[in-house]
Amino acid sequence: MIIFEDVHFAYDQIYPALRGVSLQIDDGESIAVMGTNGAGKTTLIKHMNGLLRPDQGRVIVNGVDAREKSVAELSRTVGLVWQNPDHQLFLDTVEKEIMFGLRNLGYTADEAEERCHRTLTQLGLEHLAERSPFALSGGERKRVALASVLATEPDVLALDEPTIGQDAGQKERLAKMLREMNYEGKTVIVVTHDIEFAVDHFSRTIAMAAGIIIADGPTHDVLSNDLVLEACSLTPPQMTVTARALHQVFPEIPQRLTHLDELEDVILKIVGGEG
Amino acid sequence: MALIEWQDFSFKYLGANTLALKHLNLSIEEGEYVVVTGPSGCGKTTLCRTINGLVPQFHRGYIAGHVIVDSRDTRDHTVAQMASIVGLVFQNPANQLVTLSVEKEIAFGPENLGVPPDEIRRRVEEMIDAFDLHHLRDKHPHEMSGGEQQRVALAATLALKPKILVADEPTSNLDPQSAERILELIAEQNRRGMTVVLVEHRLDIVAKDASRIVLMNEGSVVADGPPHEVLQMDICEEIGVGVPKAVQLYKRLLANGVRLGRVPLTGSELAMLVKEAATG
Numbered sequence: 001m002i003i004f005e006d007v008h009f010a011y012d013q014i015y016p017a018l019r020g021v022s023l024q025i026d027d028g029e030s031i032a033v034m035g036t037n038g039a040g041k042t043t044l045i046k047h048m049n050g051l052l053r054p055d056q057g058r059v060i061v062n063g064v065d066a067r068e069k070s071v072a073e074l075s076r077t078v079g080l081v082w083q084n085p086d087h088q089l090f091l092d093t094v095e096k097e098i099m100f101g102l103r104n105l106g107y108t109a110d111e112a113e114e115r116c117h118r119t120l121t122q123l124g125l126e127h128l129a130e131r132s133p134f135a136l137s138g139g140e141r142k143r144v145a146l147a148s149v150l151a152t153e154p155d156v157l158a159l160d161e162p163t164i165g166q167d168a169g170q171k172e173r174l175a176k177m178l179r180e181m182n183y184e185g186k187t188v189i190v191v192t193h194d195i196e197f198a199v200d201h202f203s204r205t206i207a208m209a210a211g212i213i214i215a216d217g218p219t220h221d222v223l224s225n226d227l228v229l230e231a232c233s234l235t236p237p238q239m240t241v242t243a244r245a246l247h248q249v250f251p252e253i254p255q256r257l258t259h260l261d262e263l264e265d266v267i268l269k270i271v272g273g274e275g
Numbered sequence: 276m277a278l279i280e281w282q283d284f285s286f287k288y289l290g291a292n293t294l295a296l297k298h299l300n301l302s303i304e305e306g307e308y309v310v311v312t313g314p315s316g317c318g319k320t321t322l323c324r325t326i327n328g329l330v331p332q333f334h335r336g337y338i339a340g341h342v343i344v345d346s347r348d349t350r351d352h353t354v355a356q357m358a359s360i361v362g363l364v365f366q367n368p369a370n371q372l373v374t375l376s377v378e379k380e381i382a383f384g385p386e387n388l389g390v391p392p393d394e395i396r397r398r399v400e401e402m403i404d405a406f407d408l409h410h411l412r413d414k415h416p417h418e419m420s421g422g423e424q425q426r427v428a429l430a431a432t433l434a435l436k437p438k439i440l441v442a443d444e445p446t447s448n449l450d451p452q453s454a455e456r457i458l459e460l461i462a463e464q465n466r467r468g469m470t471v472v473l474v475e476h477r478l479d480i481v482a483k484d485a486s487r488i489v490l491m492n493e494g495s496v497v498a499d500g501p502p503h504e505v506l507q508m509d510i511c512e513e514i515g516v517g518v519p520k521a522v523q524l525y526k527r528l529l530a531n532g533v534r535l536g537r538v539p540l541t542g543s544e545l546a547m548l549v550k551e552a553a554t555g
Contacts, residue, residue: 036450037422138366139315164447165366167314167476169515193450196479196520233452238479238520241542242549249550260520264527270553271533 001026002048002078002156002187007057009043017043019211020057025189027155030182032198032219033191035208036233041191042083044208045158048189049078062155076105079154083161083191085145089133094125097133098148105152119151122177138165146174156187163194175201199223199237199258207232224256239263246270276346277302278470279326279439284340286321286330295321297494299340305438308462308471310481310502313491314515319474320366322491323441326472327361328354345438359388362437366444366474368428372416377408377427380416384435402430405460421448429457439470446480454480479519482506482540490516503538521545 002025009018017040025031033041046052047059050071059066061077082088091097095116102112120126123143128136133144142165149157157178163171178188179201192198198205198219205222207215209231215222222228224240236244243257246266253266281299288295296318303309311319324330328349331338342349345360365371374380381402385395403409406426411419416427425448432440440461446454462484465471475481482488488505490498492514498505505511506522521539528535535552539545 037420037453137316165315165444165476167515168517169314171517172515195451233450235451235455236542238542238545239524242521242524242546245543245546246549250553260524260527263524264531267524267528267549268531268533271528271549 001060001062003058003060004044004047005058005060007047007054007059009047009052009055011043013055017211018047018054021211021213022057023206023213023216025156025187027187028182028185029187029189029204030178030202031187031189032202032205033189033208034193034195034198034205034223034232034234036231038210039208039232040211041208042160043211045080045160045189045191048074048156048158049080050074051080072104075154076152077154078156078158079149079152081146081149081157081159081162083164085133085138085141088145088148089141092132093130094120094133094136094144094147095129097144098151101148101152115151115153119147123147123150124173139167139170142166143170154186156189157181158189158191160191161193162190163192163197171197193234195223195234195237199239220256220258224258276343278305278345279303279472280343281325282341282343284325284342285338286325287337288321288334289336291336294337294494296325299494299496301489301496301499303470303472305470306465306468308465308484308486309473309489310478310485310487311472311474311489311491312476312478312516313497317491317514318494319491320443321494323363323443323472323474325349326439326441327363328352328357329363355387358384358435358437360437361439361441362432362435364425364429364432364440364442364445366447368421368424368448369417371428372424372431375415376413377403377411377416377430378413380427381431381434384431388435398434398436402434405433406430407456422450422453425449426453426457429460433464437469439472440464441472443474444476445473446475451480458484476517478502478506478517479521479541482519483544490514502540506540507538 004021004023007018007021010016035041050066089097098116099112102115120129125143125147133141182188202219205219206213207222207228214231215228229236237258240258242263243253244255246253247255250270257263280302284299285294286296313319325342326344332354372380374383378399381399382395385398416424429445446457482502485502488502489496490505498508498510506518511518521542525535525538535548539548
């Protein structure tokens with residue numbers, strides 16, 4: 001469980017990025033964090049593994065004040081995958097890259113190798129084990145960076161903009177993998193601008209603007225709310241646009257629908273399909 | 276003759292094992308808005324690079340066939356010669372920002388093309404207005420966020436007043452509303468006559484502006500036509516292209532025996548067609 005108690009943080013003590021954030025994340029949740037560029041989303045998740053420390057307030061990870069733990073200790077609990085993989089990749093083969101974190105956490109060479117290969121297989125990256133991360137495509141580098149964190153098997157996985165530069169098939173595979181990890185009891189948190197990705201795969205959404213949380217609740221409630229969408233520079237999910245327009249003529253259709261399945265059901269009722 | 280024409284064009288990067296583009300035959304007419312899409316590694320970025328001659332002038336490799344742009348064979352013209360015709364916005368904007376301030380960045384291209392100083396000043400102000408860059412005027416491009424860099428890179432490219440704008444995922448780092456504003460600016464340039472070739476995965480945000488979608492897979496064009504025709508083809512799902520939910524729902528309704536008037540590309544278009552079907 002992760003708790004933020006009135007957390008304030010300013011870069012260089014001048015530029016406020018978090019202005020009093022309180023939240024609770026229970027084990028096994030799946031959460032999307034959304035908001036404009038500069039809303040404080042990345043700053044928020046960097047507080048979860050101690051990369052940033054609050055100026056005021058507290059972050060409590062599994063019952064312990066994060067102040068009492070080093071980044072290395074916190075990283076066993078919270079694995080953070082950066083937006084730009086080039087900021088976290090630095091070794092000359094994919095295998096070494098993934099082994100590095102494991103060895104640092106104290107795994108023996110054999111254990112590390114076993115975990116490394118299990119993770120590469122899981123992500124469909126085995127064929128790249130001997131390649132240099134820097135000779136790979138942007139999408140592949142992102143998956144290697146993810147593998148290097150996944151291999152350490154953290155309880156909480158926080159990903160910063162994991163869908164940028166990924167095609168639909170890769171996005172679908174990523175979503176499936178995150179869903180499976182979530183079923184296994186892991187907490188999954190993504191920072192994303194991709195509203196359809198949030199709607200399809202995350203049950204809770206935290207919306208941020210200018211360093212505060214402006215809404216926090218079930219995804220379909222948060223992301224169908226106009227005030228939230230405006231404050232976060234988001235455009236409504238495509239199915240919500242349809243639901244709202246239909247609601248004007250067919251008041252029985254709720255405006256808050258976000259899912260394809262929901263829309264399919266209500267439209268078939270109106271136009272009377274065969275199925 | 277078409278404005279851009281690939282004549283049985285193939286290309287393989289130096290050191291690569293497979294062809295990035297295979298026997299490409301494609302032509303784009305003046306004034307079109309072509310969205311190029313397909314799974315990662317399908318050759319979209321390479322295709323962009325062939326339009327301003329980066330392939331084969333800068334990226335070397337095996338080459339067969341020709342690319343003719345505005346009657347010039349890109350084999351015989353330098354990238355600099357093509358720069359007044361083709362503006363290219365890269366996928367990673369940091370790779371193309373070279374100066375110390377936003378103003379200088381926008382002026383850099385026109386200066387190098389020998390545009391008179393008065394005209395350069397006019398264009399810089401025009402771009403700063405259009406892209407809402409006033410607050411960033413004196414800022415170093417590398418101190419800006421990814422989204423801001425993307426706006427500056429696009430502004431600097433459009434300041435060249437190119438005939439053809441080629442943009443490789445120009446909104447990937449932007450929040451949805453900023454992305455929509457940029458895409459609206461690009462659509463506006465297209466309405467004024469600029470030919471646009473845009474690479475994008477997120478078809479739900481660009482399909483409505485495009486006159487045509489070119490779908491690529493493994494270095495070849497596998498589908499080519501108006502958005503509502505291409506997006507309902509099963510090959511989109513087969514190769515992993517993100518079909519807008521409005522189109523997905525159209526196909527599901529069809530499977531249930533409900534045929535809407537046409538293939539919708541946006542949520543509001545879908546709602547309109549459902550209303551027609553229910554009341555008509």
